[in-house]
Structures are given as structure tokens and as C-alpha cells.
Amino acid sequence: MSKLLFDPMKHPEWIAPQTAEWHANLASEDGGYKYPWKSVLDEPRAEVILADKIVEFLNENARVLDVGCGHGEFTKRFAHKAKEVVGIDIVEGYIASAQEDTVESVSFLTVDADTPIPFPDDYFDIVYTKKGPWLFHKGIEEGYRIIKPGGIVLGLHHCGTDGGLRSFFPGLYAPFPENYLDDIKMKFELQLSESNLENVELQIFEEIEYLSSPEDVLIKKCFGQKESLKKIVWQECLKDVEEIFHRHATPKGLRVVNYHVLMFGIASQSA
Template sequence: MQNGLNLIHLNGTTSLGKQQGEYAYSWSSTILKPNGEKVFDQEVRKMIVSKKVLDVGCGHGEFAINCSSLAKEVVGFDVTNLFIEHGNRKKPENVSFIQGSTKEELPFSEDQFDCAYIRKGPTSGYPALTQTVKKGGAVLGLHPGDNMDKELPILFPNLFQAKLPKDSTLKAIEKRLITANFDKWEIETVSNIEKLHSPMDVIIKRCFGQHPNIMQKIINENLDEITEIFASNDEDGLPITNSYYIVRATV
């Protein structure tokens, strides 16, 4: 603990679900090409046309609902009940949401889906997909890379936790894919620069998924220092690394 604040990773998903029932980034930034999220989203949209699709770690369901106009059916699966409730309030007829954990047996039958994707969801879902996705079906995954936001713990050591050992996320994904015994798989790293627009965006990013009181405490204690560090960088924003692993697998 430093400055009276708990140092955290940026993935406050469960906490965020309890607070607002959705998973959305609220800081302002410009993401330069290539954009890993957009690359992934485009591939998913091509994969799901007229197919029955499983969205593992669907969050509040926004992406699943957006995909519903292309797919025959989309089933969203997530551990957070408030996310599921949020999705169910907005879903079209061909979308359903089911609560459960990928660390337990998935509540789906063998060969139930034509394809599946994990968009920043749990890597623990991969082993079960070789059973619930039909033989020859495609599986796509998107996960934050080991170099994601690597500059922030260096620039703001009192606010951001240092990353895990290099390549630890990549090795964890590879282990899951090997355990899943896919017919074939590959992992591509897509990295670029994201420019945060203001000192407040640094604070918002730090407080993602946290209680509003934590944000106010950081503003009171750290805004001046953050502003000074921010001003010493590019005038069009603070550059940080935006990095993702894209998984492409075939059952």
C-alpha cells in the first residue's frame, strides 16, 4: 500500500459490475493504428455470419447484442450477475445471457455452437470450447498483452502496480490452448500507442472499476503531480502502450 491507496491491476471487472452493471471505458484517449480491438471485432463479425455463437465472458452484453444482427443466435456467458441482468434488459430475440463460471463445467451440450469468441474474458474458458463448439469450428480470443500500459507504473509508481513477470500472460494463454487440445491455434501480438488526453484521464484509468471515493482521494492527493508529469510529455497526449494478444484457434 502506498499513499494510503491499494495498488491494483486495471481489470476491476467484478467491482465494476457491482457498481454499474456494465463494463465500459470512461477515460478519453486516441488509439493509433493498428487497433487490436478493432482487428479482433472485424474478424468476429466475419466469423459469426448466420451461425450459433457463444460469447465467453460477455460482460454487460453490448458486443453480443451488436453481433446479433449478423449471427443466427448469440449466447452470452458471464460470472457477474449484474452484467447478465443488464444484458437481459436490452437483448433482441436471438440473444440470451447465462450466468456461470468458466472454472466450472459449462452448462452447454456437446457441439452446441458453430463458433465462439472470448473478448477480454477469462482464458479458463478455452479448454471447454473444444467440446461445446462443433468440430472444425473457429474460436477467437482477445486478451490484454503483457506490455499493456507498461509506462504507467514507471511514470506513476504510487498509483499503478508494476506488471507481472514478462510474458506471463502469454504463457498462461499458451498453457490453456495446449490443455484445450485444439486442432490448431496461433497467437498474434498487436501493439500500438494510446494517447491519454488529460491528467484526469490518467486518474480515471487508475480508478477503473473502483469506488468513486478512491477517485476523489487521488484527485486531492495526486492531481498536481500527475499534471506536472503529464505536461512533460507530448502536447497532444500522454503516450502509453496499447497491446493485445489475438488468439485464432480451430476445434
């Protein structure tokens, strides 16, 4: 049995990822939702799969909404490819970063997607989210209100990283629960089957990433945490992580697998 490493999630300073406090910390420290670790990704990358799918449906008259756009880097890709692209996010600091380099035809607004979205009925031709809120849950009307009948809905969700990472660094990373990926698939399938979307499709796919150095293992684990906790984690773990990393790394870095779900649907014409 390998040595159990320090578990930063048990430290009182640990901030639960994806909470309001965690996003506020990230926005104040980094100004955006940017992965700070160094790595190399094999093609096809998850965000390229999503971007290609969006581009398939774009035209010069299309209006596009990015829900939970973060600092807007991805949103801006669609500038000049559509009539209007809007990014919304609940975190003011992310929206402030997004607005720093304005691009024609793209705008950003601080909006909580769980409240009314400030656009008229049937406004958008495409509504997507890249790892943000999904507006097409059972019982939520807002997504259906702002999208045109026949409009395109897309969602990319990150479902965790493994491919060895979780067994190489016990304690620092916990194993996926049994049947984790099957359960995830079932959860998203149910979500789509209960929605009012038509022609639904769901795809789970693997993205291969090579973490560049032992420190990147820790940077990934401590994404969005405070500097004071990072210092403790480095002191507690770096030596062991270096040893484990060099035992398993390939010439490109430590190979890990990111699991993603891509959801697709068309807003009902009869809604």
C-alpha cells in the same frame, strides 16, 4: 530519480481488480464493464481486430458464444450476422444491463463458466472470449463439449499498459517485471500447445491509446474502485499527475501502449 507518487494499491480500501468483489462494485456503480476514462485509440483497435476475425467465420447458420461478455455491448455487434449469439457472464448486474436493450437473435445468461454451461453437446460454431475466461485450458472439457468439431475458438486478452506510463508515474504505476512480454508470450504459447485445438495461432500486438487528460490517468488507475478511495487518490496525486502529464503529453493526449494477445484455434475434428 522522480518523486514516488501515492500508491493506491497499498491503501486498505483497494479492491484487487478482476475479483468477484471488484466486478460487483463495478456492476453496482456503472452497470457494466465500461472503461470510464476518456481517450483516443489509433487504428487498429484491439476489439476491431477481434471483431473482424469473428466476422470472417460468421454465416447465417452460425451459433456463437461470448464467454465473459460483461454488459454485452460487443456481443450485440454480431446480431443479424449469425443464427444465434449468446453472451454468458458470472456477474448478474452485467447480464441485467445486457438484457436492457434486447436485440433479436442475441441472448444473455448469468452463468459461471467454470460450471457446466447450459447448452447441448456440439452446439456452437464459434466460441470466443474478449478478456474473459478461456474454456480451452488443459484438463477442462466443457469448451470442447459445447463446440462443434471444427468450430472456431478465439481469445483476446489484455496484458497490461505501458509505453512510458509506468516510468512517468512511479508509485502510481509499477514497472513491468523483466522479460514480462516474453514470459506472457511463452505462457499463452504453452496454453495453446497443451490444448486440443488445431491450427493454433498466437499474435501479440500493441494498441496505441492517447489518454485525454491528467484525470484520465487517475480514472484508469482507479477503474472499479470505490468513490471514497478515488477521492483520496485525487487529493494525493492530482497535482503531480497534472505536472507530469503536461510534460509528456502530445497534442492528442498522453500516448500509452496496450499490449494484447490474440489466440486462435480450431476444435479438433477427432475429439
